[in-house]
Amino acid sequence: MRELVASLVNRMLDEVFRNLVVLGDAAYVRDPVFGIVRNRVNAEVAKTLMRMGDGRYVGEIATHIVRHQNPDGSWNEVHVNYSQPSALITSFIGDALLYAESRHPYGESIDSARKYVLSQEKRPGFFVKSAGYTADHLNADASCGAFLAHYGAAFDDPACLEAAERAAGNVCSHQEAAGAYPYAVDRGTYPYTFAVPCIHYQGVTLYYLTQIQEILDVPWIEESLQRGVEWLASVQQADGRFDWSKSGLMFAYYLSGAYAFAFSSFLRASRRDPGFLTNAELCLHELARNTDGLLLRWESGGWREIVPSLHAAARTASIGEYPLRHRAFRFGYGMYRQVARRRRSRTADTRAFRLLCRALNIRASTVEPSKNFPDLFMTSEALDCLSRSYTEGAYA
Numbered sequence: 001m002r003e004l005v006a007s008l009v010n011r012m013l014d015e016v017f018r019n020l021v022v023l024g025d026a027a028y029v030r031d032p033v034f035g036i037v038r039n040r041v042n043a044e045v046a047k048t049l050m051r052m053g054d055g056r057y058v059g060e061i062a063t064h065i066v067r068h069q070n071p072d073g074s075w076n077e078v079h080v081n082y083s084q085p086s087a088l089i090t091s092f093i094g095d096a097l098l099y100a101e102s103r104h105p106y107g108e109s110i111d112s113a114r115k116y117v118l119s120q121e122k123r124p125g126f127f128v129k130s131a132g133y134t135a136d137h138l139n140a141d142a143s144c145g146a147f148l149a150h151y152g153a154a155f156d157d158p159a160c161l162e163a164a165e166r167a168a169g170n171v172c173s174h175q176e177a178a179g180a181y182p183y184a185v186d187r188g189t190y191p192y193t194f195a196v197p198c199i200h201y202q203g204v205t206l207y208y209l210t211q212i213q214e215i216l217d218v219p220w221i222e223e224s225l226q227r228g229v230e231w232l233a234s235v236q237q238a239d240g241r242f243d244w245s246k247s248g249l250m251f252a253y254y255l256s257g258a259y260a261f262a263f264s265s266f267l268r269a270s271r272r273d274p275g276f277l278t279n280a281e282l283c284l285h286e287l288a289r290n291t292d293g294l295l296l297r298w299e300s301g302g303w304r305e306i307v308p309s310l311h312a313a314a315r316t317a318s319i320g321e322y323p324l325r326h327r328a329f330r331f332g333y334g335m336y337r338q339v340a341r342r343r344r345s346r347t348a349d350t351r352a353f354r355l356l357c358r359a360l361n362i363r364a365s366t367v368e369p370s371k372n373f374p375d376l377f378m379t380s381e382a383l384d385c386l387s388r389s390y391t392e393g394a395y396a
Helices: 002-019 039-051 058-067 087-100 107-119 138-155 158-173 199-216 219-234 258-269 276-289 303-317 324-340 351-359 376-392
Strands: 020-023 026-029 075-078 083-086 121-123
Touching: 002 020, 002 039, 002 276, 002 376, 026 039, 026 058, 039 058, 039 075, 039 087, 039 376, 058 087, 075 087, 083 087, 087 107, 087 138, 107 121, 107 138, 107 158, 121 158, 138 158, 138 199, 158 199, 158 219, 199 219, 199 258, 219 258, 219 276, 258 276, 258 376, 303 324
Parallel strands: none
Antiparallel strands: 020 026, 075 083
16 A cells, blocks of 8 residues: 555656746746646645655745745735635645754744744634634644644644644534534634535544644544544445535535545554555545546546436535525535536636526635646645655554
8 A cells, every 4th residue: 555655646746846847946836727836735745755755846845935925924825716824824834844944944934934823813722714714614723733733842832732732622622423523613704604514624624633633642632533534434435435425515525635635544543443444545546546647626427427426416515504595506516516527628617617606696715617627736735645644654
């Protein structure tokens, strides 16, 4: 299994380097579909290279990242629709620089990131994601907590360790009885509260909550992680694919990166129960099936399955308490995704999705192409998960 992880990472990195831009002493990876340069993507690529013992352009990528830090210590979440300071993105980048600190001097930048992330704790354990998205996202809390835990351990910083424990406490306190972590637990700037289970963000939350636990090592987090990974296993089918009808967050519907986060969670869980190695291996095969250089945006599917897939979209749309118009939008979103993930393109055509939103008078925060495409963003997430598992995982 470890060999397959290395093979997947190397295939993805080969394609990532085709999109590398080098400008003197700095370098960055440009998105081949949208043409944007995401701070998070560059941080995750640099971290992957360090873990895999590949020193190509790590210093140059880090130089680019540091130069784009805001005066308040934050980094922007760069999106097709917006670019705004984000505690979530700052945590990812601060963690990558912390990882690189032994190789390069980034102390001042990391300290500024620490101060910014701590300043974004609005309630105990609730770290606001960004100015534009102010709901309490549990995955964001776990991600901020992971960076603070790593910082606290590296520099013997009690304030960071205490904040990390508060973040974990907030996440675990909202875990549902069956083990799922809802995506968001209040409304914030959203039109509705998206307190629904999500397969993709279940894995994300587990991934970063695990990193807090590796530092704090407390029983109640471990118990939460166990229930969380059991829920994730309960929605994985015998062929390895997830049952997305159990996942209620439409913009994360069928995201291929879910298999990378789940792989990491299952691999860790196999330390106490070797049965989870089967779940982990199935996830790897799904990643391989959906990787053609870069990872596809969504889990691909065949046209023969389109009718049952539309039934699955209807079941997904029924999750949560929403008014009729929003339920109609959710169903339309699900149908659109079922068709889009079965079609292939290397460009992003979003006209059909914009028409759907306009017809239902819905403002969506995401860009939804009508065809499946090689996605640098999903690829960088997968690289982070796979490279971490490659260096720290326990294999049979």
